[in-house]
Amino acid sequence: MLKIYDDKSKILRERCEPVSLPLSKDDEKTLWSMLDYLKKSQDEKYAEKHHIRSGVGLAAPQIGLKKRMYVIYYTKTGKNGKEEVVSYALVNPKIVSNSAKLCALRGGEGCLSVKEDKEGYVYRYYKIVLKAFDLVQNKDITITAYGYDAIVLQHELDHLEGILYYDRINKQNPLEIKPNSELI
Ligand code: CO
Numbered sequence: 576m577l578k579i580y581d582d583k584s585k586i587l588r589e590r591c592e593p594v595s596l597p598l599s600k601d602d603e604k605t606l607w608s609m610l611d612y613l614k615k616s617q618d619e620k621y622a623e624k625h626h627i628r629s630g631v632g633l634a635a636p637q638i639g640l641k642k643r644m645y646v647i648y649y650t651k652t653g654k655n656g657k658e659e660v661v662s663y664a665l666v667n668p669k670i671v672s673n674s675a676k677l678c679a680l681r682g683g684e685g686c687l688s689v690k691e692d693k694e695g696y697v698y699r700y701y702k703i704v705l706k707a708f709d710l711v712q713n714k715d716i717t718i719t720a721y722g723y724d725a726i727v728l729q730h731e732l733d734h735l736e737g738i739l740y741y742d743r744i745n746k747q748n749p750l751e752i753k754p755n756s757e758l759i
Contacts, residue, residue, distance in 0.1 A: 576612075578639065584639075586641060589737050590737050591634075591641045592642060594667055598666065602644070605635070607664070609664070612633060632730060633731075636737075643666065643667050643735045647727055649661050662711050666709075670703050676756065677699060677701055678759050679697055683695055683696065684726070684730060686740055689741065695745065695749030696745075697730075697741075697743045697744060701721060701722065701756075702719070723759060
């Protein structure tokens with residue numbers, strides 16, 4: 576079982592280092608175990624038994640590693656009404672373009688490293704294009720993501736810079752409505 580570091584840990588405030596490619600066996604093993612952790616965290620019975628919270632993303636610093644890599648796992652309903660799995664194990668991710676339009680989750684964000692959810696809108700780019708090496712597909716990929724998908728990718732990317740989601744909440748006006756933005 577992975578140990579999850581909380582937001583009092585110094586490592587969550589540090590900038591992570593690039594990971595060398597091709598991946599070492601150790602880094603591969605770490606990424607697969609992170610992905611496995613996320614999947615299990617979404618199993619209600621498992622989560623309850625092991626006293627862990629459910630998450631859709633996990634970044635290396637959250638398990639104590641100062642490395643530019645993170646995993647994402649969740650299911651969503653696709654355009655055709657079919658269940659789709661979103662699963663990535665990304666290394667050295669980089670946003671190469673973004674929309675001017677912003678978006679935020681109506682219910683706010685959460686994080687496995689932040690014990691109590693903090694209220695407030697976390698504005699992020701509505702659309703991003705991100706490049707990375709993905710271990711799930713075992714190749715370099717370019718992801719074009721919108722809305723929720725883009726938010727999750729950006730939340731995890733922030734972890735690699737030592738940024739936590741509540742840093743982005745407007746302290747004076749947590750529910751501020753920004754121009755050119757959409758709540759989702
Ligand atoms: Co987080």
